[in-house]
Each structure stands twice: as structure tokens, then as C-alpha cells.
Amino acid sequence: MDEASERRAAKAAEPAFRRRVFYIPGYDPFHPRRYRELYRREGAEQAALSGYGLTLRPKTTKGPYGWHVTGLIEGARAEADVEVLVWSDIVRGSMSETIPATYLQLLRTAWAYIGSGALFRLMRLRKGPMIAALYPIVFLIAQLALCAGLGWLLGRLVAGWSHWSLGTLVFALVTGLGLRWFRAHDNKVFAWYLMHDYAYSAQSKGANPPELEARMFEFCKRIEAALADPELDELLVVGHSSGAHLGISILADLIRAGHGTRDGSAAPPDRPALSFLTLGQVVPMVSFLPEARRLRADLRYLSARDEVFWLDVTAPGDGCAFALCDPVAVSGVAPEDKKWPLVVSAAFTRTLSAQRWRKLRRRWFRLHFQYLCAFDALTGAMGEYDYFRVTAGPLTLAQRFGARAPSKSRIERAVNRHRSVA
Known part of the structure; x- marks a missing residue:
């Protein structure tokens, strides 16, 4: 066996990095299988572009809809179970209105x-x-x-x-x-x-409807149960679009209850690192309403916690998101000891080739989902946003982005008129 083969064999013998991913979609009435198919299709394309391995198969954990993914990325193997936290039935119910x-x-x-x-x-x-x-x-x-x-x-x-x-x-x-x-x-x-x-x-001027609060409580319990798994290296919560503000409140409740890690950058012996990724967030659409006291309180609380590493990714090319707007700061509730989120840009004009950017730039709704898709101009540099490295790679979110500086063009001025908290 040559030296290269020995190195590959040694790597294969090492224990895999283990991750649980809880994905919270936005206001979407469709079955969660669309996210599996999106991950399968776009993940295969990103793997081919970037030269790493990505394999999907049925999930290995019990519970709602999801899938299992194996990544051979950056010279190491990672195993992740991805679960979609479903609230599409609530969305469909809210859409069944007469003209x-x-x-x-x-x-x-x-x-x-x-x-x-x-x-x-x-x-x-x-x-x-x-x-x-x-x-x-x-x-x-x-x-x-x-x-x-x-x-x-x-x-x-x-x-x-x-x-x-x-x-x-x-x-x-x-x-x-x-x-x-x-x-x-x-x-x-x-x-x-x-x-x-x-x-x-x-409809409630920013307050969560009762059926949504009940579903968020269920989501919190599922995440809490996963945090008790000592074999996990990372527990990653991903909130896309409207799912971002649901994730903020869920994680705030989780940490208030005494759960989570002591340090989001490194997992203690008995708990995984707790990571939070918000994509294409529209938090101000809710936090700027007068009765969004619960959300504003959760923004203030979560932004100062050591238990979590919170990365916020948007792009000026996404016309449906509040690109590079710090959701805590612009909502006017940033505490003095604020740590999060780390606001970075997906920079579509640089991470997508000129040809693909020309094809997508006027497809506004498609661009709002680009964070979950392949980028054909990535270099693979550390701190560069790649959804599949984040969810199926061998590093925690903090290890991958902890040294990354926030975007210089981020907006942090407090412009919200309503700043009362629950």
C-alpha cells in the first residue's frame, strides 16, 4: 500500500463527525419532501463543483420528515441527520381563505x-x-x-x-x-x-398565533431531546426566511430552560456544540410590529448568550430578505453585551458565475432559496458560505466562521419605533 492509500485508510478508520440538523422552513405550504429533493439535487451539483463527496439516504433517527447525509469533505468524514420541522399544515390552514x-x-x-x-x-x-x-x-x-x-x-x-x-x-x-x-x-x-x-x-400585530406557539413548543422539545445525545459533535438549527424568527424564539426558550452548551465554539464532553444559522431572514417584518414583544425579548436574550454560535447569512442580491441588516440591532433591542449574530454576505455576484448570475438575477423568489443551493464560483476558502459544507462537513459552525469578520456593509442602526419586550 502506498503512502496516499495509507493516509486514506487512516482517515476512513477515524470516527466520523456527527451532527443533527433541524431545518425550519419559511411560510411554505408544500410537503417537506421538496427540501430533500432540493438538497439532493443541489448537493450533488456542489459536490461535483467543489470536488468532495456527498451521499444521501433515509434518515436514521425517529420522528418527522428528514434524511441522512454522509459528507467526505476537507479530508474527513461527517454524518448528519437532517430533519425538517414541519409547520406547512399551519400555513395551508391560514391560506384557505375565500376571495x-x-x-x-x-x-x-x-x-x-x-x-x-x-x-x-x-x-x-x-x-x-x-x-x-x-x-x-x-x-x-x-x-x-x-x-x-x-x-x-x-x-x-x-x-x-x-x-x-x-x-x-x-x-x-x-x-x-x-x-x-x-x-x-x-x-x-x-x-x-x-x-x-x-x-x-x-394578524396579531406581530404576536405569534396560538397554533404556532404550540408547534414551536413541540420543536423546542425535539431539539432539547437531541441535545442530550452525547455522541453528537454539533446540533445545528437552520432557520430560512420566516423560519429565522421561529428559530430565534425556539432557541431562546431552550437556553432559558437551562439547556444548550456552555460554549458554542467547542462541545463539552456530554453536550454537542449548539449552532444557529439564519438564512435570508425577514425578522424586521415581524419585530417592527407593535405586539412583537415576545420576538424582541428573544432577540435581545439570544444575542448575548455564550451557549450558541449564531451566524446570519443574507445577500444584497436577494430582494426578499433584509440583506445585511443585523436583526437585533435594527430592531432596537441590542444589549450592551451583544455578541450575535455574526452578519455575513453570501455575495451572489462573487459566489455565482457571471453566466449563472445573469440567469438568476431577475428570478427574485428563486434567489431567496439560493442559500440552500449550489454556488458555482466558490473557492472553498475557510469562512466562505457553502450550505453543504456547513451541514455535512467535519467542522462546527463556530470552527468554520469563528475567525470571519462581519460584513463591513452591514446595517446596525436602530430604526424600530416599537421596542417594548415581553
Whole structure:
């Protein structure tokens, strides 16, 4: 056996790095299998681009939906069980509204942000997510105007030929059928979907609905149980989009209850390192609302804890996220001993090739999921964001990013009007 073969054999004999990953999706009504397929497809592409190994198979732990991944990365083997913390049933339930109810949601949501002053404060941060927030309002009003206009025109013609009551019936029928057609084809423009998304957070002016609080309690218990596994090297919680603020509150509750490690950078003998990764976060959309006292308290608390290493990754190219906005600082609740999050950029214009960037730059919703996808211009340097190295590599989040400086262009000014905490 030659020297290279001996080194490979020695590496294979070493115990694998073990990780549990709990992924919290955003406001998404779809089955979690879409995340497995996304991980499988994009992971295979990133492995081919970066020259490492990545293998998926069914998960080895009990419980909800997930998968097992083996990574041969940076000369070492890592084993990870990835579990999706499912709340898509709650999302689907919140979206099962009639057309009139959706337009009533529109009015209530607009008033929640305008009446509280949150909208004008949010505009001081990033234009992209504000355009995304106004987009469904404008589109739904435009759809209503178009359908009502067409209905009025046809109704007037019918009334001229017959009776005004028949014209009124035609107006109502055309308007209703037109709006049903737009809703049925919303997978092209996402206006109705986004309206339900913003309305869900705004319905209680930033407070979590009871059904969501109950589900978050279940998630916290699952993570707590995993923390008791002495064979794990790292427990990683990933919150994407709206899932970021759920993760903040879940981990704050977990640590308040006396769980978690003493030091997020190195696992003690009986507990894994506790790591938290937020991707494409939209925390200010909730924390800027007047009744989001629970979230603001959790932001303040978690930002000062030694038990966790918290990395926040966004990109200015993602128009749906509050890119490089420190969610604690901009919410106006940063304590004097604030440590987290470490805010870094995924830098799409540098980590994606020019060709791929041209292809994706106007696909806003696709870019919002780019954090979970392959980057074709990564160099593999330490501290460079690669979702598959983070979730299937042999280093903790702190070991990989602990020496990384925060983004110089991050926004930390406190612009939130509502700063009371629970």
C-alpha cells in the first residue's frame, strides 16, 4: 500500500463527525419532501463543483420528515441527520381563505404596517423587501380593478340589451370568475401567496398565533431531546426566511430552560456544540410590529448568550430578505453585551458565475432559496458560505466562521419605533 492509500485508510478508520440538523422552513405550504429533493439535487451539483463527496439516504433517527447525509469533505468524514420541522399544515390552514376574505386580509395587513408606522421605518432599511411587501397589494388591487372593469363593461352591454339586474349579475359573475382564475394561476406571480404570508404575521400585530406557539413548543422539545445525545459533535438549527424568527424564539426558550452548551465554539464532553444559522431572514417584518414583544425579548436574550454560535447569512442580491441588516440591532433591542449574530454576505455576484448570475438575477423568489443551493464560483476558502459544507462537513459552525469578520456593509442602526419586550 502506498503512502496516499495509507493516509486514506487512516482517515476512513477515524470516527466520523456527527451532527443533527433541524431545518425550519419559511411560510411554505408544500410537503417537506421538496427540501430533500432540493438538497439532493443541489448537493450533488456542489459536490461535483467543489470536488468532495456527498451521499444521501433515509434518515436514521425517529420522528418527522428528514434524511441522512454522509459528507467526505476537507479530508474527513461527517454524518448528519437532517430533519425538517414541519409547520406547512399551519400555513395551508391560514391560506384557505375565500376571495373576499383575502381582500379583507389585504386591508387589515396594510393597516397593521401603515397604522403602526412600521412600514415607514422598514423603508429605511432595504428597498427590496419593501417592494416585495407592496407587490401583492398592488397586484391584487390591479387584478380586482381589471376583473371589475371587464365585468362592468360586459354588464353594461348586457343591461343595454336586457334588464339592469341581468347586467349586475354579469358584472358579479365576471369579476368573481376573473379573480378565481388569477388565484388559480398564482404560481406564476405569487401575489396571493405573499399576501397570505404577510397577513399571517400581521394578524396579531406581530404576536405569534396560538397554533404556532404550540408547534414551536413541540420543536423546542425535539431539539432539547437531541441535545442530550452525547455522541453528537454539533446540533445545528437552520432557520430560512420566516423560519429565522421561529428559530430565534425556539432557541431562546431552550437556553432559558437551562439547556444548550456552555460554549458554542467547542462541545463539552456530554453536550454537542449548539449552532444557529439564519438564512435570508425577514425578522424586521415581524419585530417592527407593535405586539412583537415576545420576538424582541428573544432577540435581545439570544444575542448575548455564550451557549450558541449564531451566524446570519443574507445577500444584497436577494430582494426578499433584509440583506445585511443585523436583526437585533435594527430592531432596537441590542444589549450592551451583544455578541450575535455574526452578519455575513453570501455575495451572489462573487459566489455565482457571471453566466449563472445573469440567469438568476431577475428570478427574485428563486434567489431567496439560493442559500440552500449550489454556488458555482466558490473557492472553498475557510469562512466562505457553502450550505453543504456547513451541514455535512467535519467542522462546527463556530470552527468554520469563528475567525470571519462581519460584513463591513452591514446595517446596525436602530430604526424600530416599537421596542417594548415581553
